[in-house]
Amino acid sequence: MEQFISLTLxxxxxxxxYAxxxxxxxxxxxxxxxxxFAQGSMAAxxxxxxxxxxxxxxxxxxALVVAxxxxxxxxxxxxxxVIRPVEGGPELNAVIVTLGLFVAIQGIVALVAGVDERAFVPPFSTVGYEVREGFTLLSLSRNSIWTVGAVLVTMLALIALFRFTRLGLAMRASAFGQEVARLLGVRVGRMLTLGWALAAAVGALAGMxxxxxxxxxxxxxxDTLIVFGFVAAVxxxxxxxxxxxxxxxxLGLALNYVRGYLDDSLLGMAALVILVVVLLVRPGGLFSTTAARRA
Incomplete structure (x- = not known):
């Protein structure tokens, strides 16, 4: 039971x-x-x-504010x-460009900072809370609480942005129908730029x-988080x-159970199986809607 609780936390x-x-x-x-696909290297x-x-x-x-x-x-x-020149062409063009950006930015980081790993000190203690003598929840620490809290606050902020603000509505309109949005007076170019800027800021938080x-x-x-984060999004x-x-x-729960009860080497395979099952059973994801799929 103690192992199950630790694996769950x-x-x-x-x-x-991943979220x-x-x-x-x-x-x-x-x-x-x-x-x-360049989101990971941008966050790095x-x-x-x-x-x-x-x-x-x-x-x-x-440092967090600067990031x-x-x-x-x-x-x-x-x-x-980089993206604006290819936005009017086939959708695959932008995807290929982001893949190129992933390689380019990663190479620039390696060139400037070097390829050696560097220590990163978290803002809070990573020592797990002791429930009772002999049983410490290693996965539950002040830093882990900060991580969970920061993600939840970010999620609520994004929900508020897209559901309750004119700016969020303009961003969604620009994404779904640029010509219609322009006719309604939306500055589509600015909205697309703002979308990339905000996404990169959220990615910076994820990197930290x-x-x-x-x-x-x-x-x-x-690199590994790119795969798991993409699977989580899908x-x-x-x-x-x-x-x-x-x-x-x-995804975090599933992979941690695989790690605890089976073997670390199966994590990649488990993530792939989850991705394939979701794409076969519900391609739009668990929270997809009919309207979103038609768009």
Missing amino acids: GGVVNGSV AFALALVLIWRSTRIVN ATTFIAVAVIDAGGSYWL LLSGLVMGALIERV LIAGDVSFIGPTFM LGGLDSPIGAVVGGLL
Whole structure:
């Protein structure tokens, strides 16, 4: 029973990390209808910027703010300079460009910061809470609570943005029908740029949370999380922030049970099986709607 409780709590924490990355994918999909495969390398770049701030004597919280602002600027620049020229063409063009960006940004990070792993100190203690003598919940610490809380707050903020603000409505209109949105007075170009900027900022937050969870970072430290985050987004539904969080939590629980009761080497296979089953049974994800699929 104690093992099950520990695995469950660990799954929730790991799932929150996957959910953070999935939220960035959902945000850019809802605002631009593009799956950004470069999201992981962009998050890694902003995390290394945050590390530079910490190395210069800044606090974690200052580094977090700098990472978020760096993400905003990076996302806006990438949309304007790299993505905008191919947005009017076939949808596959933008996807191929994001794959190229993934390789390019990762190479730039390795060139500037080096390929060696660097320690990353999380903002809170990673020591698990002791329930009773001899039984410590290793997966439940102050840092894990911060991770879960940050993801939930981000999810609520995105839901509020898209459901209750004119800005969110304009972003969704620009993604679904640019010509109609322009006729209604929406500045489509600005909305697409804003979508990329906000998604990159959420990705920067995900990078900081993941770095605090793994404690060591390198140019490729986001690679595994890219796969799991994508599976979480598809599992919950690319149109749903709630789905991204639920998908991340479900995936985190499933993979942690596989890790605890079977073997670590089966994690990749388990994620693939979950992805295939979801695509076969409910291609739009658990939180998809008829309207979203028709769009």
